[in-house]
Amino acid sequence: MPFFRPLIAFFALQSLSSALQFCRVEGARTDLCFAIASTKNQTTKGKDVSLHLSARFEQRNGWVAFGIGEKMAGALMFVMYPGDQDGDITMSIRSTPGHFPPMVTMTSNVPVVHVTRTWVDPDGLHNAQMMCYDCETWTSSDLDVDSSKQSWIWSSNFMQNTRSDDPELMLNMHTDRGVTKLNMDSSYEKHPDEPVIAQVSTQRITMNEPKKHKEKHHKHKTFGLVSIHGFLLTVSFMSLSGGILAIRSGMPNSFKMHWIVQSVAGGAIVLGCLIGIWLSISHGGHFSSFHQIIGLAILPGMIAQGFLGYWHHINYVKLGRRTAISDYHVWVGRAVLAVGNINVGLGLKLGHATSTSFYLWFGALCLQLCILIPMWYFWSKGLTIMDVLKQGRVARKGSADGMGGGAAADYASVEQDPFIVDDDDLDDRLDDELDSGIKGRDLEMR
Numbered sequence: 539m540p541f542f543r544p545l546i547a548f549f550a551l552q553s554l555s556s557a558l559q560f561c562r563v564e565g566a567r568t569d570l571c572f573a574i575a576s577t578k579n580q581t582t583k584g585k586d587v588s589l590h591l592s593a594r595f596e597q598r599n600g601w602v603a604f605g606i607g608e609k610m611a612g613a614l615m616f617v618m619y620p621g622d623q624d625g626d627i628t629m630s631i632r633s634t635p636g637h638f639p640p641m642v643t644m645t646s647n648v649p650v651v652h653v654t655r656t657w658v659d660p661d662g663l664h665n666a667q668m669m670c671y672d673c674e675t676w677t678s679s680d681l682d683v684d685s686s687k688q689s690w691i692w693s694s695n696f697m698q699n700t701r702s703d704d705p706e707l708m709l710n711m712h713t714d715r716g717v718t719k720l721n722m723d724s725s726y727e728k729h730p731d732e733p734v735i736a737q738v739s740t741q742r743i744t745m746n747e748p749k750k751h752k753e754k755h756h757k758h759k760t761f762g763l764v765s766i767h768g769f770l771l772t773v774s775f776m777s778l779s780g781g782i783l784a785i786r787s788g789m790p791n792s793f794k795m796h797w798i799v800q801s802v803a804g805g806a807i808v809l810g811c812l813i814g815i816w817l818s819i820s821h822g823g824h825f826s827s828f829h830q831i832i833g834l835a836i837l838p839g840m841i842a843q844g845f846l847g848y849w850h851h852i853n854y855v856k857l858g859r860r861t862a863i864s865d866y867h868v869w870v871g872r873a874v875l876a877v878g879n880i881n882v883g884l885g886l887k888l889g890h891a892t893s894t895s896f897y898l899w900f901g902a903l904c905l906q907l908c909i910l911i912p913m914w915y916f917w918s919k920g921l922t923i924m925d926v927l928k929q930g931r932v933a934r935k936g937s938a939d940g941m942g943g944g945a946a947a948d949y950a951s952v953e954q955d956p957f958i959v960d961d962d963d964l965d966d967r968l969d970d971e972l973d974s975g976i977k978g979r980d981l982e983m984r
């Protein structure tokens with residue numbers, strides 16, 4: 539079904555982005571990558587880790603290694619160097635108690651590691667794929683396949699004359715080394731449908747490092763365009779709630795208040811969205827976040843809403859009754875309000891706003907709902923907020939009048955005959971009408 543295609547593409551992207559690998563490529567001295575994927579073994583219930591180590595050796599010299607842990611001491615190390623013959627590879631599993639050459643481990647607590655495949659690509663990349671069964675049983679350093687920041691050490695030497703089939707070959711000191719943290723959780727498959735095999739990607743770059751928020755995103759100025767965009771849209775969406783309250787308020791000038799407030803707020807929203815588009819273009823032209831997509835969808839909805847309101851009104855004046863347009867205006871309006879308010883939160887997330895901003899936003903959201911929900915409730919019972927407020931006053935004065943009765947009296951007192959307009963001078967009449975304010979008409983518009 540064509541409808542599902544974007545969905546499938548979306549999930550394909552998700553699984554692709556979960557590729558987990560570290561790479562260090564620096565001239566001829568270092569060119570190594572390792573990829574990791576872990577699974578829960580359905581038979582043993584242990585956590586198996588699939589590893590792929592891929593490196594280039596200048597003139598088939600040197601060695602590369604990576605290991606579980608944050609320091610040499612206690613790390614379980616996977617070491618690779620070119621074999622005796624062209625196309626051969628030697629792998630060994632080693633460890634060391636400190637800053638000494640790692641030795642092949644003989645202790646009993648080493649998890650079972652199978653080298654499942656070794657090969658040399660035509661372009662000289664040496665590859666080894668391994669499976670470390672129930673890998674978390676290694677206790678000299680910590681491995682946690684659920685961890686979002688698992689430490690791995692890596693190192694390389696580009697000069698040693700290795701070219702040996704001896705897995706116990708004494709290693710010379712590394713010429714390059716480092717520690718990296720990887721988001722293991724991103725590649726942990728709890729319910730695998732098929733065997734999970736780590737694969738270094740053809741792009742030799744590090745993927746799925748834990749996010750370093752502080753370094754990664756740039757700070758924006760407090761009074762910059764980003765803040766103007768956020769502030770303008772937040773305030774405008776709150777104002778829309780005010781305009782909606784106005785049209786249902788039961789006040790004599792409610793219609794005028796509604797269309798003026800909504801038009802100003804609507805205009806500000808259009809402006810705010812345009813600023814958003816400008817921000818996105820000037821920040822590199824990516825339109826991929828939910829916030830931006832929702833914002834782009836709101837823009838035409840907002841513009842349409844103004845026309846729908848006007849159209850409804852003209853129809854109403856002409857026919858003296860509501861039409862389908864009236865419902866479109868009401869429901870598109872409610873949708874725009876809801877989605878826009880949510881988009882404020884998404885925008886705050888995108889802009890890495892402070893938690894204070896989030897609390898303020900949430901407070902504003904609750905405030906709007908606290909006003910609108912009772913309003914809609916009473917409206918569905920045929921009461922405006924004004925009716926309810928007046929009722930309260932009457933009740934406090936000790937009147938015996940029931941609620942419905944009071945409301946009915948109020949309606950009767952402000953009701954007027956609908957304006958009957960012929961097409962030719964409709965616009966003039968409408969202008970006059972908007973100027974003078976059509977008192978009471980809004981009450982019949984339900």
Ligand code: HEM
Nearest residue numbers: 782797800801804843844847848851864868871872983984
């Ligand atoms: C541009 C932004 C606007 C928004 C977001 C908006 C939103 C809304 C919403 C949500 C309602 C329904 C209230 C409820 O939920 O009970 C409503 C009703 C109404 N609006 Fe607007 N409005 C806008 C502009 C206008 C304009 C420009 C006019 C007239 C020129 C207008 C005229 C009306 C009228 C007459 C009603 C009552 C309709 C009925 O219930 O039958 N609106 N508006």
Ligand code: HEM
Nearest residue numbers: 765768771811814815830833834836881882885886889891
């Ligand atoms: C309903 C419409 C929208 C609302 C309510 C909204 C709201 C917000 C808010 C509250 C922020 C956070 C500002 C801050 O951190 O101080 C923000 C940021 C942002 N918005 Fe919007 N926005 C809307 C539409 C759009 C559109 C249409 C785009 C572009 C397609 C857009 C692009 C952005 C970008 C790129 C940021 C983050 C800028 C940065 O931090 O570098 N927004 N938005």
Ligand SMILES: *[C@@H]1O[C@H](CO)[C@@H](O)[C@H](O)[C@H]1NC(C)=O
Nearest residue numbers: 579580581582586650671733
């Ligand atoms: C589960 O572990 C056992 C024993 O270590 C191993 O032989 C088997 O291949 C594993 N199963 C899968 C699906 O990898």
